[in-house]
Amino acid sequence: MEIRPVGTSALLIEVDDPLAWFAALDAERTAGRLDVTDIVPGARTVLLDGVSSVTTLTATLRSWPPPSAAPVTADDLDIPVTFDGPDLESVATLVGTSKDAVVTALTDAVFRVAFGGFAPGFAYLSGLPWSVPRLASPRPRVPAGSVGLAAEFAGIYPTASPGGWQLVGRTDTVLFDIDRTPPALLTPGRTVRFVAA
Structure with a gap:
């Protein structure tokens, strides 16, 4: 995983499975354990915007194990x-x-x-x-x-x-x-x- 700051309040992470990371990060945000405004998946990246501390979140992300796979939703x-x-x-x-x-x-x-x-x-x-x-x-x-x-x-x-x-x-x-x-x-x-x- 590569993590890059974008401006002063966003991070762009390059990952193998952006959808899996999006789901994991969104679950953390929903549970109140991740303080970000927006989570935007891309083809090979995930953008985290509205980050209160880029340095703290970068350290947190580096300690996380990668998610195994994106969950399948029942919302067909x-x-x-x-x-x-x-x-x-x-x-x-x-x-x-x-x-x-x-x-x-x-x-x-x-x-x-x-x-x-x-x-x-x-x-x-x-x-x-x-x-x-x-x-x-x-x-x-x-x-x-x-x-x-x-x-x-x-x-x-x-x-x-x-x-x-x-x-x-x-x-x-x-x-x-x-x-x-x-x-x-x-x-x-x-x-x-x-x-x-």
């Missing part, structure tokens, strides 16, 4: 997806199978929200059975609800925005609603399945 979510994306055929070619086999693989997969980013409500879903390259040139506008693949992640665009992911389908599921608690539907650790609509 099925997301209906219409698999008619403009890149479905090219994804099938890239992974060496048919479009139907790609859809079957995606609906058989159990995804976990690894971390959020890019836009409010956007979640990087781990569990993709292959790695898929981004588009060579991003689209200037991807419609809200588009289901895309990039590298080892799947994701759903919560709003219309530019994007370079391979689009395989679309959903009407609302991913971000400021009037909902929490506003983001896809929170770290949540289990997600795509259901063919």
Whole structure:
């Protein structure tokens, strides 16, 4: 584990299993044993913000054993997806199978929200059975609800925005609603399945 200060009140830790560390740190915060404002998992890091003493927390973290694995939540979510994306055929070619086999693989997969980013409500879903390259040139506008693949992640665009992911389908599921608690539907650790609509 590498620990780096970020400004005067945050730490960035590089770890092998950010989701496991996020769950362990969040449990400590919930129990009142960790005084931080925010815990934000990333692809290979966890950011701890609002740290009262960077020096003390650094020493504490160095003494902790690494968590064995991220706990599996019982908070499963099925997301209906219409698999008619403009890149479905090219994804099938890239992974060496048919479009139907790609859809079957995606609906058989159990995804976990690894971390959020890019836009409010956007979640990087781990569990993709292959790695898929981004588009060579991003689209200037991807419609809200588009289901895309990039590298080892799947994701759903919560709003219309530019994007370079391979689009395989679309959903009407609302991913971000400021009037909902929490506003983001896809929170770290949540289990997600795509259901063919």
